[in-house]
Amino acid sequence: MDRQASTSHIHVLERILLDENAEPTDLPLSLLKGITNGFSPAHQIGRGGFAEVYKGVVGKGMVAVKRLSRTFAVHENKFQEEVKCLIKAKHKNIVRFLGYCADTQGKMEEYEGNLVMADQRNWLLCFEYVCNGSLDKHITAATCGLNWRQRYQIIRGICEGLLFLHKKRILHSDLKPANILLDGHMVPKIADFGLSRCLGEEQTRYITQNLWGTLGYVDPEYIRSRQISFSSDMYSLGVIIMEIVAGIRCYREDEDVIQSWMIRLEALEGDIQLEQVRVCCKIAVECMDLDPKKRPVAQHIVNRLDKTASADYLDETSIGNSLFQPWVSCPREQPGERIGKLAAGSLQVDVEEHSEILEDVAESIEWLHFQDGQQKIDQLPSRGVQDTKQKVNRCGTSISSCIPNVFYKLNKLNIFHRKASRNLHSIDMHTLEKLHNIKIFTKEELKPIINSTNLIGRGVFSHVYKGYVDNTQVAVKIPFTYSSLQNLEFENQVVIMSQVSHKNIVRLIGCCLEAGSLMLVYEFVSNGSLDEILHSRDKVMPLNLDVRLNIVAESAQGLAYLHSQARAKTVHGDVKSANILLDDDFVPKISDVGITKLIDLSDWRYSSILVGGGSYIRDPVYVQTGMLTEKTDVYCFGIVILEVISGKKPNHYDDSSCGLATRFLDVHKEGKKATHLFDMDIAVTAGDLEILGHLAEIAVECINFDADQQRPTMTDVAERLLILNRSRRPQAV
16 A cells, blocks of 8 residues: 555544544555554553454554454354444444454465465454553452442443443343443443344344353353343343442342442441442342343343432533542452451451461462452561561551451461461472372473373363373373462372372372473373263264263262362362263273362463353353352263263254253253153163153252252262162163
8 A cells, every 4th residue: 555545544544533423434454554563562452362452543542453363263254243233333331433454365375285375364443442441450349449439430331331232232242341441531331342243123132052251251041041132241241230349240239248338438328329339239139140031121220220320420520530539459359259357356366376377478479369460469578477467457447458358368278277378388399209199200201201192182271191101001181280379289289189089080190290390190091081982973882871870870979079078078170071081891980180270260261261162061150150169060960961861962952052951951841751862872671761861850950050959969969870870780781
C-alpha cells in the first residue's frame, strides 16, 4: 500500500474513533500493522489462548487491536459470527467495535519434504481502547478497594449491557470479569464476543458439540445438556455480581458479606446503600439457581436495580475521581474460599503460639500467589517473629485487610499444625530417603527411558514413558509443573502416595526430585486403560458383563479406600476411564492419584482444556464452585459406570443432541427403564438386564446435581457394587 492510501485509511479509522455514530468498517492489514508497530511486543497489552491484543496509536487517540491466533483450527464462520454480533452490539456498556480485517495471503511452507503454497489467515478486530483494564484486576473484598457506589455502578452497567445484548438476540456465552473492561470513569464495557451467537427471532437456545467457557462462570446446565441459552448468561452474571460484592466467587447469600459492608459504610439497617448490597446479593443467588427456569431475566434485574437506586446515585456524572477512596493493598481470595474474620486478639494468640513455625514460614510466603496473576502476598519479615508481631499489632482490633488473608492461606496449607508444616516446607531428599518403600532415582538413571520411542501416554497433566529399571518394567510419569508451590506439593504428594497401599491403586515405586526433572515412577500395568479397551475401534479385547462388573466394583473399592481408609485420605480429582488401568487379569488399578494437586488449575492452559476438551466428565457442582471434594469423585465415577454399561464415550451424542449422562438422567426422571441405552453386546439374558439396571440406578445417583444430600459416598457405592459382583460369581465362566 502506498503512503497516500495508508494515510487515507488512518484518517478513516480516526474519524470512526471520534464519531460514536460511525459504523464499523473493513480495515487493511497494513494499517493495523502500522499502528501497532508491526504487532510489537512493546505494544502488547493482553494475551489469551486464542488471541493477542495490541495497543494502536491513531492520531492523538488509541485503539485496541485483537489479533486472532491459531486461525487454522477455527472455521471461518466463527469469525464471521463474532463480527456479526459486534456490529449489532452498540451500547455504552459494550466495548465499541471500530472495524475488522479478514486477510488471507499465500505463503510457501514446507510440508512432508515439499514446498507448498499455504493460506495464511489474518483475522483481526479493532476496538476502542479502554484505559482501566479488566474488572478482574479491580475485584477485592468489601474491606478495601472500590467503594460501594463504584461497585453498584459497575453492576448496573453490566446488567444494562447484557439486557441490550439479549434484546438484540445475542448470547455472549463467556461472561466473566476478565471480559469486562473499565473506562476512565469506571464505566463497565462488556468485551470478547469470540463465543457469542446471534439467535433468530424464534430461537431460544443454541446447541454445541464442544464445551467452551471458563471454569467457575460457565452454566452447569450447559455442561449437562450442551444447550446454551439466555439463562446461561444470567448464571455467569450472578457469579460476577457476587464476586464484585464479596470479592470472591461464592454461591449463596452470605451475612458476613453484608456485615463487612455495614462496617465499611458505617451504615445502619435501612440505609439505602446497605439495601443495595442486599438486593445485589439476592439477585446473584437467584441468577445462580441450578434450575435455569428459575433464573431472572436481564430486564427484571435492571428494574430492581433502578428501584433501589437513590436519586443522587442515579446521576452518572457523579462517578469520577471524587468518589475514589484510597486503595488498600488487599489480595484476592481464591474461588470457593471464605475470607477468615480474624480479630487482632486471636491473631496475637496465633503469633505467640506458633512463633517458631512463623520463623520457618516467613521465607516461604513469597510463593503464595493468588490466581489470575494477582499480586503476591506481602512477605512477612524474615528477620524474626518480633517484626511479624508488630505487623499484626498495627492492625488494632479491626479486621485487617491483609494479615487475615495471609493467616487464612497459611491455615489452609496446615502451616499452623507443626507436623504438617514441617512436611510441607521441609521435605527434602533426606526425608524421602527414609521412606523405605520409595526409591529416589537420579535423572541419569531414568534418562534412557525418556525418549519418543518409549512414549505410551500424553495427557493434559503429564507424559508417560515405558521402560525398565533394575530389570523391572515401570511407567515414568513427568507432570507439568510451573511453580515452586507445585514443586513443594510434588514432594508432599510423594509422601502421601508412599502411604497408599491397595491392590486397586497403581503403586508408586519411586521418584526423581532433581531441579527441573521431577518424575514419578510407577508399576507398569500391562493391558492399558479401560477407556482404550471400551472404545477402541477394533475391539481386540471385548469385555463381557462379568468382567465389566468386576472392574467397576474393584475400582470403587480403590476410590473408597482413598476417601476413608488410607492413612492420608485424599480426593482423586480426575476420575475417568482413561485413569483406570487393567492388568493381565483385567484387575483395575486407579492411576494419577494426586496429580491434579500438582497443577495450577487457575492457569488458562488448563482451565480452557478442562472446560473445553475434557469437561464432559466434569462435575457440574465442581464447575460451579471450583472446589474438588469426595463427591466430585463420586460424580465422575458415575460417568465411568455409564460408559461401562453403554459402551459409549461420555461425550457421545444421539439424534436428540443429548450427552450420555443427560440421556440416562432423562430416562430416570420419566420412571422408565434404560434398556435401549445398554451395550447390546453384554445385555444378553434377563439376568444381564437386571444387573445393568442396578448399575444404571447407582450411576444416576452418583451424578445427581444435589451433591450433599443425594449423592452416595464412595464407601456406599463400593458396598453395593460388591454385593452385585458377588451375585454374579456363580454364573461367571
